[in-house]
Amino acid sequence: MLAPVESSRLPLAAAPKQLLLVSGMVVAIGLVTGLAWWDAAREADATLTDLGAEQAALASSMAVGLRAYLNGGERDPSRLADALLKGGPRIEHRGELRLLLAPPFETALRASDGRELSSPRLRDALDQGLPSIRLTRSEAAECGLVARTAMAGLAHLDAPFGRWGIVAVATAARERDREIRARWRLVLGVLVASGLVLGFGGIALRNQRKELQLERELVVAEVQRERDQKLLQAQRVATMGTFAMGIVHEVATPLGVIVGRAEQLLGKLKGDERLARSAEIIVEQVDLIQNTVRRFLDLARGGPPSFDRVDPADVVRSAATSVEHRFAKAHIALRADVPAHMPPVQGDRALLEHAIVNLLLNACEACSAGGHVEVLAREDAERVAFVVTDDGAGISPEDASQATEPFFTTKPAGSGTGLGLAIASEIAKAHRGELAIASNAPRGTRACIEIPSVS
Amino acid sequence: MSTSGHTSRILVVDDRPEMVDMIAEELGERGFRVCTTISGPKALDLLRSEPFDALVTDLRMPGVDGLTLLRASIELDPSRPVIVMTAYGSLETALEAVKGGTWQYLTKPFRADLLARLLEAALSSKHAR
Numbered sequence: 297m298l299a300p301v302e303s304s305r306l307p308l309a310a311a312p313k314q315l316l317l318v319s320g321m322v323v324a325i326g327l328v329t330g331l332a333w334w335d336a337a338r339e340a341d342a343t344l345t346d347l348g349a350e351q352a353a354l355a356s357s358m359a360v361g362l363r364a365y366l367n368g369g370e371r372d373p374s375r376l377a378d379a380l381l382k383g384g385p386r387i388e389h390r391g392e393l394r395l396l397l398a399p400p401f402e403t404a405l406r407a408s409d410g411r412e413l414s415s416p417r418l419r420d421a422l423d424q425g426l427p428s429i430r431l432t433r434s435e436a437a438e439c440g441l442v443a444r445t446a447m448a449g450l451a452h453l454d455a456p457f458g459r460w461g462i463v464a465v466a467t468a469a470r471e472r473d474r475e476i477r478a479r480w481r482l483v484l485g486v487l488v489a490s491g492l493v494l495g496f497g498g499i500a501l502r503n504q505r506k507e508l509q510l511e512r513e514l515v516v517a518e519v520q521r522e523r524d525q526k527l528l529q530a531q532r533v534a535t536m537g538t539f540a541m542g543i544v545h546e547v548a549t550p551l552g553v554i555v556g557r558a559e560q561l562l563g564k565l566k567g568d569e570r571l572a573r574s575a576e577i578i579v580e581q582v583d584l585i586q587n588t589v590r591r592f593l594d595l596a597r598g599g600p601p602s603f604d605r606v607d608p609a610d611v612v613r614s615a616a617t618s619v620e621h622r623f624a625k626a627h628i629a630l631r632a633d634v635p636a637h638m639p640p641v642q643g644d645r646a647l648l649e650h651a652i653v654n655l656l657l658n659a660c661e662a663c664s665a666g667g668h669v670e671v672l673a674r675e676d677a678e679r680v681a682f683v684v685t686d687d688g689a690g691i692s693p694e695d696a697s698q699a700t701e702p703f704f705t706t707k708p709a710g711s712g713t714g715l716g717l718a719i720a721s722e723i724a725k726a727h728r729g730e731l732a733i734a735s736n737a738p739r740g741t742r743a744c745i746e747i748p749s750v751s
Numbered sequence: 752m753s754t755s756g757h758t759s760r761i762l763v764v765d766d767r768p769e770m771v772d773m774i775a776e777e778l779g780e781r782g783f784r785v786c787t788t789i790s791g792p793k794a795l796d797l798l799r800s801e802p803f804d805a806l807v808t809d810l811r812m813p814g815v816d817g818l819t820l821l822r823a824s825i826e827l828d829p830s831r832p833v834i835v836m837t838a839y840g841s842l843e844t845a846l847e848a849v850k851g852g853t854w855q856y857l858t859k860p861f862r863a864d865l866l867a868r869l870l871e872a873a874l875s876s877k878h879a880r
Binding site for chain 1 (some may be wrong): 765838861
């Protein structure tokens with residue numbers, strides 16, 4: 297049994313290519329985003345360092361102010377510290393910038409609001425003479441700032457009472473917020489740009505696919521057109537051949553009678569030379585007619601029909617193959633069903649195939665889109681049957697009885713020659729068989745060519 | 752050319768009456784006893800019911816064709832000569848599939864003369880056997 301015949305499809309390798317392209321784009325976008333993110337992080341780090349430097353400068357300027365106080369003659373360190381911190385609130389920003397003083401001989405740091413702060417890390421940094429350090433969120437909160445990363449600028453001053461330490465602590469909250477917004481802007485920008493690229497890329501790809509599809513359809517249409525032409529050519533040859541065979545057959549017997557009768561006359565006209573010659577001319581002219589008819593047969597068929605052993609299954613398969621494109625175009629399912637082993641028939645392969653093709657095309661035209669046609673070969677006693685059934689419009693008993701007559705057609709004018717079934721019938725007769733057309737219950741038509749098998 | 756005096760019975764079958772009439776006359780003039788029919792089934796009945804020395808039949812006929820008659824004749828009497836008349840030499844291969852029997856084919860149109868000679872030769876070789 298053959299698989300259902302489908303239209304031939306050309307391979308389309310665009311799908312894997314597209315997948316590769318999209319993957320590449322996603323990786324590229326990820327890479328660009330990652331790089332930009334890394335750069336933004338580095339920028340943020342630099343901002344923090346700058347902030348630290350600013351705080352260190354502030355602390356240094358405070359140190360200059362402290363020196364001025366020292367030069368003013370105040371000798372009580374505690375009062376000196378209070379005096380110095382009194383000006384603090386003028387400089388400080390609530391929650392964002394604070395000033396701390398580390399007087400000599402005290403471990404705690406003093407804030408302008410009088411609070412004492414114990415920060416071993418700031419103390420260590422002061423002792424080490426570091427210009428600035430980064431404070432964690434909790435350390436920033438301890439300094440009375442918002443709980444965000446902060447930078448502390450450090451300065452010290454050696455005075456008669458010992459070493460004074462001045463600390464300016466500022467959170468990087470605003471910078472950080474700005475950075476975060478900048479990062480999101482970056483991500484959004486990248487995403488929008490990527491979306492645009494992907495969108496336009498997608499449209500371009502879709503257009504390209506459409507073009508490919510169109511190109512493919514054109515190729516398929518071209519292939520179908522070529523197959524149609526070949527089929528038409530084969531049909532013409534077979535039609536001519538079948539007619540030629542019919543003509544040869546129809547003409548041969550009357551010619552035989554003419555020759556025989558002329559010879560009879562010839563025998564009786566021995567005495568009359570002129571009449572005898574006339575009878576001879578009749579016989580000669582018959583030979584001429586016979587030669588002409590035979591030449592026509594040779595020309596039409598490319599030789600006389602050759603009756604060989606033919607495998608019925610081969611005939612069915614070839615016939616189905618040569619019309620499958622017509623069925624695909626009309627959206628009609630064609631199924632070929634032949635047994636694995638069949639007895640051969642004596643016949644002309646091309647003619648038999650042509651007869652089945654005619655039955656198939658007739659069935660195809662009888663069906664509307666979505667219809668089904670089945671062709672099968674069966675053996676029964678000493679005969680082989682080729683059966684084509686369809687679930688199309690069906691046929692009335694009156695039409696069925698006339699269907700094999702030449703030029704009979706139920707199709708609209710111009711769409712059928714009315715010769716397809718006549719030729720199939722003629723081919724069946726040439727094979728000592730017959731073509732029967734009948735209604736196929738519950739719907740459609742059944743056409744059957746039955747010919748003797750080779751015993 | 753005719754061998755008068757022999758009384759061989761020949762059955763001539765062709766669906767065209769003009770053809771059987773012409774052959775019957777030709778063979779009759781040459782001394783054959785000729786029985787004719789234009790019906791294949793009738794010919795089959797005649798072969799089964801009456802003794803014929805030879806069969807001359809057309810190949811393509813409606814109903815029962817020449818190949819069937821040839822096979823029937825071989826089945827009934829393999830030694831009986833059969834001459835099959837064909838319109839084109841194309842069915843030679845189909846005929847060649849027929850095993851046994853003594854048969855030949857003649858492509859139409861042929862000289863009546865030739866048919867008579869073929870019959871005489873076939874019948875004399877049959878009698879020689």
